[in-house]
Amino acid sequence: MKSFPLANSISISVRVYRALLVVYPKKFREDYEVQMVQVFRDSFRDAYHRNGMPGMVDLWLHTIVDLVFTALIERISERSQYMFSPRIILWGGLAGVFCGLFWMIAGVAPTSGASTLVLALVLGLGGLASLYSWQTGQGGKLALAGFVLGIIGTGLALSPLLGISGSSVNLEIDPVGAAPMVLLIASGLAVSGAGLTLLGVTSLRAHTLHRWRGLPLGVGLLGIIQGMIFWLFYYLPLSQGQNPWNPWNFGVYVMYPAVHVLLGLGWMGLGTMLATEANAQVAEHPPASA
Amino acid sequence: MPDTASDPKTSLPLTPAAFHIMLVLADGENHGYAIMREVAESTQGKMRLGPGSLYGTIKRMLADGWIEETDERPDPQLDDERRRYYRLTGVGRKLVQAEAERLEQLVNIARGKKLLRNPRSV
Numbered sequence: 001m002k003s004f005p006l007a008n009s010i011s012i013s014v015r016v017y018r019a020l021l022v023v024y025p026k027k028f029r030e031d032y033e034v035q036m037v038q039v040f041r042d043s044f045r046d047a048y049h050r051n052g053m054p055g056m057v058d059l060w061l062h063t064i065v066d067l068v069f070t071a072l073i074e075r076i077s078e079r080s081q082y083m084f085s086p087r088i089i090l091w092g093g094l095a096g097v098f099c100g101l102f103w104m105i106a107g108v109a110p111t112s113g114a115s116t117l118v119l120a121l122v123l124g125l126g127g128l129a130s131l132y133s134w135q136t137g138q139g140g141k142l143a144l145a146g147f148v149l150g151i152i153g154t155g156l157a158l159s160p161l162l163g164i165s166g167s168s169v170n171l172e173i174d175p176v177g178a179a180p181m182v183l184l185i186a187s188g189l190a191v192s193g194a195g196l197t198l199l200g201v202t203s204l205r206a207h208t209l210h211r212w213r214g215l216p217l218g219v220g221l222l223g224i225i226q227g228m229i230f231w232l233f234y235y236l237p238l239s240q241g242q243n244p245w246n247p248w249n250f251g252v253y254v255m256y257p258a259v260h261v262l263l264g265l266g267w268m269g270l271g272t273m274l275a276t277e278a279n280a281q282v283a284e285h286p287p288a289s290a
Numbered sequence: 291m292p293d294t295a296s297d298p299k300t301s302l303p304l305t306p307a308a309f310h311i312m313l314v315l316a317d318g319e320n321h322g323y324a325i326m327r328e329v330a331e332s333t334q335g336k337m338r339l340g341p342g343s344l345y346g347t348i349k350r351m352l353a354d355g356w357i358e359e360t361d362e363r364p365d366p367q368l369d370d371e372r373r374r375y376y377r378l379t380g381v382g383r384k385l386v387q388a389e390a391e392r393l394e395q396l397v398n399i400a401r402g403k404k405l406l407r408n409p410r411s412v
Contacts, residue, residue, distance in 0.1 A: 028346075035372075037341075038322075039341045042323045063340050069342070
């Protein structure tokens with residue numbers, strides 16, 4: 001008679017436990033559900049034989065705590081794996097190519113407006129994500145710091161640009177009023193460049209790139225120089241109430257296009273390399289259907 | 291993406307769960323529930339692995355190449371065929387040795403500071 005309630009409570013507990021496993025990611029359940037249920041069943045039987053009802057209650061409490069914490073860990077782990085997936089690298093690499101194209105347009109046609117810069121910056125975020133993903137965690141905390149710095153810098157540079165593209169500020173009518181915004185853009189570009197420089201350093205250290213190993217570092221340094229050019233040749237004249245577009249402002253007519261063209265070429269090269277390498281990996285190891 | 295093969299010592303220190311599982315597997319291959327019980331018994335119940343902790347850790351150790359699954363069964367007649375058996379790989383054995391040595395050094399430091407009794411006097 002004693003085995004009947006045990007069989008019943010085992011059956012019910014196992015059913016409840018199996019239902020609770022839905023909190024784990026699908027892939028994890030596919031791989032380990034059968035084993036986890038079996039281990040739970042064995043533990044339950046063991047707890048009953050050793051300590052009866054208090055043993056079963058204790059096991060359930062311990063199992064619930066284990067389930068909540070480990071499900072959270074598996075969910076986070078699944079997200080980070082997605083971050084390092086070849087598809088992120090591929091699409092981010094392609095975004096990097098177009099980012100380069102828009103930087104070149106901004107360089108050779110400075111009158112193309114704030115929208116060109118906005119597009120270049122937004123697409124640059126894809127390139128950053130691609131480069132960070134390519135390192136698959138080998139860059140450690142320094143690479144993460146570079147990635148975060150790149151995002152913060154891009155955000156800083158984008159915020160006034162979105163305001164300018166919305167015509168809230170006119171550089172020619174109110175140069176002094178526009179100066180703080182140009183300073184934000186310059187700072188954002190320099191911070192973003194510093195982030196990319198850190199990613200370039202970690203790429204070099206971890207030997208994560210098969211070719212053109214110094215390219216991310218070069219593009220990052222160009223990003224810092226770009227921020228300095230904005231500060232020197234746009235912010236300084238504007239802060240003194242001068243027009244930066246006077247014919248004698250050497251930086252605006254020579255340095256600005258030159259750095260932007262170089263930056264554009266660098267991004268296009270980096271994006272192409274990341275996209276082609278990731279594409280080869282996707283072709284070699286197609287992802288399992290979800 | 292680049293190759294991820296690296297020096298096992300860069301993975302130290304191991305998590306308590308990974309170290310205990312590897313200590314059990316140092317005696318030979320075993321299945322999940324047996325690993326769980328042996329860990330609980332060897333630590334007098336201080337280390338209790340739930341199914342999630344057990345298989346989450348096993349998943350990561352398999353991915354890192356520290357353990358591997360084996361098809362061999364000690365006694366197929368008596369054993370549930372759904373059970374999966376695991377054993378240490380060469381890298382895993384080196385790693386668990388390195389972790390044990392690291393902990394031994396710490397214990398020696400603590401002993402030198404008279405924080406632990408000499409094992410002979412116990």
